[in-house]
Amino acid sequence: MGGCPNRCRHCWLGCTPNGRLTADDLRFVATAFHPFTDGLEVVSWYREPDYLPEYKELWALENELSDGRETPHYELMSVWRAVRDESYVPRLKSLGLKKCQLTLFGGREKTDYYSGRKGVYDEILQAIEMLIAAQIAPRIQVFVNKDNIEDLQAVVDLIHAMKLEERCAAFEKQFTAFVHQGSCDGENEKLYDIRITPEDLPKIPRELVDYSLQHWDKSSLDEIFGQMEQMLVDQLSESKETRSYVSDTPIFYVDKNFNVYPNITTPALHWLLGNLKTDGAEAVLNRYLGSESPAQKARLTVPLGEMVKKYGDPTSRRLFSTSDYIDPIIKRWCEDAYKNRQA
Numbered sequence: 229m230g231g232c233p234n235r236c237r238h239c240w241l242g243c244t245p246n247g248r249l250t251a252d253d254l255r256f257v258a259t260a261f262h263p264f265t266d267g268l269e270v271v272s273w274y275r276e277p278d279y280l281p282e283y284k285e286l287w288a289l290e291n292e293l294s295d296g297r298e299t300p301h302y303e304l305m306s307v308w309r310a311v312r313d314e315s316y317v318p319r320l321k322s323l324g325l326k327k328c329q330l331t332l333f334g335g336r337e338k339t340d341y342y343s344g345r346k347g348v349y350d351e352i353l354q355a356i357e358m359l360i361a362a363q364i365a366p367r368i369q370v371f372v373n374k375d376n377i378e379d380l381q382a383v384v385d386l387i388h389a390m391k392l393e394e395r396c397a398a399f400e401k402q403f404t405a406f407v408h409q410g411s412c413d414g415e416n417e418k419l420y421d422i423r424i425t426p427e428d429l430p431k432i433p434r435e436l437v438d439y440s441l442q443h444w445d446k447s448s449l450d451e452i453f454g455q456m457e458q459m460l461v462d463q464l465s466e467s468k469e470t471r472s473y474v475s476d477t478p479i480f481y482v483d484k485n486f487n488v489y490p491n492i493t494t495p496a497l498h499w500l501l502g503n504l505k506t507d508g509a510e511a512v513l514n515r516y517l518g519s520e521s522p523a524q525k526a527r528l529t530v531p532l533g534e535m536v537k538k539y540g541d542p543t544s545r546r547l548f549s550t551s552d553y554i555d556p557i558i559k560r561w562c563e564d565a566y567k568n569r570q571a
């Protein structure tokens with residue numbers, strides 16, 4: 229797995245050290261899982277796509293290991309690579325990309341700060357120009373917290389200054405943009421204290437609201453940003469619901485040390501299924517099917533209300549979707565259970 233040049237403060241994957249599986253490692257992973265599937269798909273990255281210099285060879289390897297089928301190129305790109313390799317964006321075009329997502333947090337200062345790398349904002353502007361030259365429509369994602377909400381007008385100003393609507397329309401594509409507050413796992417969980425509350429919603433510039441409603445196909449910002457934590461605590465505290473995360477078409481992360489996690493939320497210790505080298509694929513898959521990672525087990529055996537009553541804040545006005553709210557609650561439950569076992 230390739231790493232990432234950024235250290236985004238909202239990164240749901242968490243900012244783990246860079247590191248990677250080699251081509252031989254990827255072959256090992258594919259060979260290990262292959263007997264247990266009738267449709268293996270292998271992707272060589274889970275952080276920034278195409279960040280590694282041999283990204284073209286890795287793409288060919290992904291296709292080879294995916295039973296010879298061409299894997300999709302998601303509507304994501306490496307901004308880092310785009311501004312350092314002039315063949316990169318034309319290659320995205322040749323792979324059939326029609327839209328591509330880039331992330332802003334306001335103007336230059338906020339975007340560099342939140343991306344964890346100085347110069348990102350200017351690189352994103354360059355990448356947008358490259359995408360438009362290749363007739364790929366940029367889609368701008370904007371994360372909102374209390375400390376950048378006043379800077380969102382800078383995004384609107386940029387959309388106008390770069391004439392993004394008009395320039396996308398010139399090649400018959402629609403320019404799109406959207407705001408949201410992100411999940412509450414990985415690095416984003418650390419932003420809990422500055423998560424927005426209902427009083428903040430009117431501060432989002434009208435044009436970004438309109439783009440967002442269209443993007444998410446919603447009729448109000450409440451539908452995008454969810455409910456206050458105090459309401460979720462009230463609703464969920466008596467819930468007896470339990471849940472299995474086992475799927476017929478599971479996706480797994482394999483990190484640089486061959487640790488395996490289900491692709492449900494952040495690849496963290498409480499989701500760990502085992503290690504492909506030391507445990508083997510069959511044991512890892514049996515743990516998945518048996519809901520044996522601590523988070524799977526907690527969610528399957530502990531009524532949701534019990535966890536929410538223990539870890540929810542009934543006075544908090546922070547906004548969450550229900551599914552995003554459950555992630556940090558499960559994490560706290562698992563961390564405490566782990567500490568109690570150690571004590």
Ligand code: SF4
Binds near residue numbers: 240274
């Ligand atoms: S959000 Fe994406 S670009 Fe940012 S650190 Fe995470 S993987 Fe890298």
